[in-house]
Amino acid sequence: MSENYIYAVARVRCKELTLLDSSVMDSLLAAGSYEECVRILADHGWSSEGENSSPEAMLASEREKTWDFIGELTKDMSIFDVFLYANDYHNLKAAIKESFVHTEHPGVYIDKSQCTVDPEVIKKAIVEKEYDLLPEDMRQIAQETTDVLLHTGDGQLCDILIDRAALIKIYESGKKTGNDILKLYGELTVASADIKTAIRANKTGKDIKFLERALAPCDSLDIKALAAAANDDEDAIYSYLDRTVYADAIPEIKKSPSAFERWCDNRIIRSIRPQIHNPESIGPLAAFILARENEIKSVRIILSGKLNHLSDESVRERVREMYV
Amino acid sequence: MENLGLFFALLGAALSALVAGAGSAVGVGRAGQAAAGLVTDDPSQFSRALILQLLPGTQGIYGLLIAFITLTQIGIMGGSSDISLAKGLLYLAACLPMAIVGYVSASYQSKCSVASIGLIAKRPDQFGRAMIFPAMVETYAILALLVSILSIFGIANVNI
Numbered sequence: 001m002s003e004n005y006i007y008a009v010a011r012v013r014c015k016e017l018t019l020l021d022s023s024v025m026d027s028l029l030a031a032g033s034y035e036e037c038v039r040i041l042a043d044h045g046w047s048s049e050g051e052n053s054s055p056e057a058m059l060a061s062e063r064e065k066t067w068d069f070i071g072e073l074t075k076d077m078s079i080f081d082v083f084l085y086a087n088d089y090h091n092l093k094a095a096i097k098e099s100f101v102h103t104e105h106p107g108v109y110i111d112k113s114q115c116t117v118d119p120e121v122i123k124k125a126i127v128e129k130e131y132d133l134l135p136e137d138m139r140q141i142a143q144e145t146t147d148v149l150l151h152t153g154d155g156q157l158c159d160i161l162i163d164r165a166a167l168i169k170i171y172e173s174g175k176k177t178g179n180d181i182l183k184l185y186g187e188l189t190v191a192s193a194d195i196k197t198a199i200r201a202n203k204t205g206k207d208i209k210f211l212e213r214a215l216a217p218c219d220s221l222d223i224k225a226l227a228a229a230a231n232d233d234e235d236a237i238y239s240y241l242d243r244t245v246y247a248d249a250i251p252e253i254k255k256s257p258s259a260f261e262r263w264c265d266n267r268i269i270r271s272i273r274p275q276i277h278n279p280e281s282i283g284p285l286a287a288f289i290l291a292r293e294n295e296i297k298s299v300r301i302i303l304s305g306k307l308n309h310l311s312d313e314s315v316r317e318r319v320r321e322m323y324v
Numbered sequence: 325m326e327n328l329g330l331f332f333a334l335l336g337a338a339l340s341a342l343v344a345g346a347g348s349a350v351g352v353g354r355a356g357q358a359a360a361g362l363v364t365d366d367p368s369q370f371s372r373a374l375i376l377q378l379l380p381g382t383q384g385i386y387g388l389l390i391a392f393i394t395l396t397q398i399g400i401m402g403g404s405s406d407i408s409l410a411k412g413l414l415y416l417a418a419c420l421p422m423a424i425v426g427y428v429s430a431s432y433q434s435k436c437s438v439a440s441i442g443l444i445a446k447r448p449d450q451f452g453r454a455m456i457f458p459a460m461v462e463t464y465a466i467l468a469l470l471v472s473i474l475s476i477f478g479i480a481n482v483n484i
């Protein structure tokens with residue numbers, strides 16, 4: 001953390017001018033067609049590199065631009081790994097399942113530019129059972145999950161174990177950075193995942209053992225109390241959440257899972273917004289990455305809404321708050 | 325030992341140039357990093373960024389001025405250099421406001437400059453206002469400069 005971020009923050013301030021604000025989001029929502037949306041985005045510098053002009057290619061290209069820009073600003077990118085661990089564990093999940101069913105689905109892997117571990121290394125480690133190729137904290141869970149899948153064939157259990165390991169990794173590495181924004185990101189990621197899991201487990205009638213295996217520890221939730229509440233009934237979950245900092249989320253959880261996801265993303269954006277005025281720390285860089293991810297997520301929702309002819313209202317209620 | 329007065333007076337002059345100058349170097353360096361960041365993405369902002377970068381540089385000039393006046397008064401630059409110990413200590417004390425306030429104000433002014441560079445990155449039309457914030461810190465460097473100048477000229481008339 002001894003790196004000096006004055007130069008980097010000044011560059012981020014300039015780049016923040018290119019972020020999409022709520023007026024651009026309104027224009028996108030008001031656009032009559034997908035093509036019109038693409039034109040509006042192109043006016044704001046969004047484009048896909050190469051010949052592939054699909055929405056996913058454009059979004060991937062925008063994400064790549066963000067990471068290239070951040071790469072120019074800091075020598076040590078590892079501090080931002082907290083944003084990439086979810087992709088590593090997704091690839092681990094894909095590799096284990098692929099190895100179990102003995103078929104290949106190259107499209108399920110997230111590109112190595114968005115990961116801390118090359119997906120090919122993960123695949124090799126799982127197929128050849130050479131777990132030492134994996135990072136230390138991934139080895140045990142990879143071995144355990146492979147064994148569980150082989151013995152039980154339970155894909156959901158495999159998902160739960162890996163998701164929990166990913167959440168613990170995100171939470172711990174966020175804390176380890178010592179930066180408030182990254183710590184908050186780790187905390188909110190774990191807490192929102194735990195709340196979603198508790199609600200889903202309650203609706204599908206899962207037992208307390210399942211909940212204890214699925215919930216990852218964090219500071220803002222008592223996972224034992226949450227598991228007990230989820231084992232009881234839905235009102236018990238709301239009653240527990242009412243005593244936590246997530247009381248505001250209850251109406252959104254009741255509305256729909258997507259409304260709760262939107263609430264979680266908006267909460268992160270509101271928490272990082274003070275970074276707009278921070279002149280010299282890593283905070284504005286982390287906030288810029290999160291703002292860009294949030295922007296990409298909202299654009300994806302709008303574009304898929306336009307492509308699938310969804311009503312403006314249903315798309316609008318899914319679009320996130322903007323950072324600027 | 326009979327030149328101890330001159331030594332302390334010279335120490336005051338040296339501290340004034342050294343400490344205030346160090347503060348300015350730190351400040352201009354810090355603001356320069358932000359200015360470089362701004363100009364990387366928006367080269368049209370060069371002149372505005374340069375002015376904001378240079379604001380913390382004035383303390384070093386004030387420190388040099390105090391050092392120069394002190395050297396003139398104590399005869400190092402010519403004339404009699406017969407300074408009593410008491411007078412030498414008075415010169416040292418007279419130089420301290422510029423040395424200390426110069427360092428602290430340059431350091432804090434640079435933080436203001438960095439923030440103002442962030443401001444003009446987003447709102448180039450607000451340059452006038454952006455410049456006022458770091459310029460306010462300058463007030464205290466000027467006050468210290470005045471106190472040091474008045475003290476140094478006053479010591480010449482003190483008969484000790």
